[in-house]
Amino acid sequence: MWGVAALRGLWEKAREALEAPSPPATFRLELPDDEARRLVGEVYGRPMWGQGTRINVSKLDDAVRGTRFGLGLAEVLEIVHGRPVVQRVSSSRDEQRERSFEVLRSALAQHGLAEAAWAGAWMQWVHQYGRIAADELPGVARRAAGVLASLALARAPETWVSRGELAARVGGAHQLDNGTALSRVVLKAAALAQGVEPPGNERERRALWERCGVTLDAVSATVLCWGLPLVGSDDWSRGVRERFAVGLPVHLTHLDLRAAPERLVAAGTAVAVCENPRVLESVVEERIEHPVVCLSGQPSTVALTLLDRLQADGASLHHHGDFDWAGVGITRSLWEHHGVRPWRMSAADYREAVDRAAADRTDLPNLVGAPGATPWDPALAELMSTAARAVEEEVVLPTLLADLRVGLTAAGT
Known part of the structure; x- marks a missing residue:
């Protein structure tokens, strides 16, 4: 029953864990296809999503003991593999690993991070791939621990700090520049904590820093805006309004926001916040006068700064994003931390979009990644998990534009 190919990876990883000189509490398991996800979920006792998951060794042992076979994990592995589980004796390499782990664990413990969910995997990576000499x-x-303690690793950032300032706190303004050992190990920990792939280029590094509340400079990150009804009579406000008058959006930087007047818009101004630039482009093409702020995916620090300023002015912010797990994660963060209301992001809106796509014979991509909560409408997450299809903003663009033509206050959210 359990000797099938789809479970082979589970049993091999479990054996590696049990036979290790210092058995880990968890191990990473790749889930390459639906059959592996289904069977591993049945054995482990919970549904599986995405391309991989972490398996708790103790929970796996409890799960197999609770079946009709009543065998512990080591007994199951002996039967499946035809040989007993034998724990390896520690070697000099294992002793080096333990020394590295102790150094890293002690540094994390000083900042209360030693028990973080990402800490074990990070310490293993630093030891194996960090390319750091033992004396360094x-x-x-x-x-690294000092920097990590200052980052927003498990929550959306509420304040931001420049990378240079953060580096200066731990020994020098260039300590976190690209290519340094410190930058490398910090970004690895940030990627693990955020549940994303390690950055492979400058754009991805910038995005990861910003997800953790760190700005690289004051001019390169921008937020795309259209039609903000600025109340100021100063040159800055007039310049933004002039671009709108000739049908052009504006890209605002941190430096722009620093130069902006204290108050941007009147209280009660309804502002649409979208995820995809195609939405704002369509608004510009049709010359719809409704104010729009485009996040272009994960919100940058300058985008969040602008939203916070608009919210402080009393503006009513309404966000729509892709119906995928990343999109609802953005909506959830904006709703919880920045006073932004979900717009057309209910279970009913998702069902209508999926049904319309089916009627129009529009192919929708598979929904991938770890499911996330939708506290503004709990039924949405359940329905998305069931339908297992992602709906990008462009699919529902006509509905969004219709709302913006009449105004979000009138159209509702």
Whole structure:
């Protein structure tokens, strides 16, 4: 029953864990296809999504003991593989690993991070792939832990700090520049904590820094805007209004926002917040005068700064994003931390979009990734998990534009 190919990876990883000189509490398991996800979920006792998951060794042992076979994990592995589980004796390499782990664990513990969910995988990565000499590791670990304690790793950032300032706190303004050992190990921890792939280029590095509340400079990150009804009579406000008058959106930087007047819009101004630039482009093409702020995916620090300023002015912010797990994650973060209301992001809106796509024979991509909560409408997450289809903003663009033509206050959210 359990000797099938789809479970082979589970049993091999479980054996590696049990036979290790210092058995880990969890291990990473790749889930390459639906059959593996289904069977692993049945054995482990919970549904599986995405391309991989972490398996708790103790929970796996409890799960197999609770079946009609009544066998512990080691007994199951002996039957499946035809040989007993034998724990390896620690070697000099294992001793080096333990010394590295102790240095890293101690540095994290000083900032209350040693028990973080990402800490074990990070320590293993630093030991294996961090390319840090043993005599340099204590200093790098201490500085890395100090930086990580200042990042927004498990929540949306509420304040932002420049990368140079953050580096200066731990020893020098260039300590976190691209290519440094400190930057490398910090970004790895940030990627693990955020549940994303490690950045492979400058755009991805910038996005990861910003997800953690760090700005790289004051001019390169921008937020795309259209039709903001600015109340100021100063040159800055007039310049933005002039671009709108000739049918052009504006890209605002941190430097722009620093130069902007204290008050931007009147209280009660309804502002649409979208995820995809195609939405704003369509608004511009049709010369719809409704104010729009485009996040272009994950909101940058300058985008969040603008939203916070608009919210402080008393504006009513309404966000629509893609119906995928990343999109609802953005909506959830904006709703919880920045006072932004979901717009056309209910279970009924999702069902209508999926049904319309089916009627129009529009292919929708599979929904991938770890499911996320939708506290503004709990039924949405359940329905998305069931339908397992992603709906990008462009699919529902006609509905969004119709709302913006009449105004979001009138159209509702």
